[in-house]
Amino acid sequence: MNRTEVVQRLRSQRPIIAPSMLKCDFANLNQEIERLAEAGSQVLHWDVMDGNFVPNLSYGAMLIERVRPTTEMLFDAHLMIADPGKYLDEYIKAGCDAITIHIEAAQDPVPLLRRIRAAERVAGLALNPGTSLDAVAPFVDEIDLLLIMSVQAGFGGQSFIPASIEKLQAARRLISRETILSVDGGIGSKTIAACAAAGTDLFVAGSAIFDKSDYKLAVAELNQLASRPFST
Ligand code: DX5
């Protein structure tokens, strides 16, 4: 699938609930992936942490590459790593469909985003809660996906930062209709509807899925809340 086809697939499947694999049971990875597929997930979100850009260390391209042939779900890699340019090719080779780098980690993101697009992958830019949208505004034509972090990148299970709603609204106005707007951090039944109303397309969810025993029910509930017109 080329980049345009991936973007189209993502757009046609909105709202997209993307399980954050950080919280999955790695001792039973195959089974977890099967359960997520049965739950109707279309996208797996892979949180890559390097113990440098963020304090934690998670997993890298080698693991993603081994898992890639086991499922047809799209792979959305969220690189929370310093110097992403150094490792970009590994994530391309691993078969990630979307690759998102942090604006705070990239001095000049343009060549990196162009490399991702040249490899026919979806190019994403992420920004932490403390980073203004002004930081990504010059690059909106270079991206297919904008990821608004609604918690500080680095840990699962944090509380959603309410100011993220306004940021999502502003982000939606900033980017084109074709660009996927994604949110990550503290997404659950209490927060997802407001994010959807702000124009979000893709919702990353860790705890809200993996802390539940029935993934299908959890994904269905999030999907329903993200699909409904929002009222306070
Ligand atoms: C945070 C990660 C998230 C996180 C989401 O740095 O990018 O993807 O795992 O987990 P929850 O949904 O539990 O906040």
Ligand code: ZN
């Ligand atoms: Zn993430």
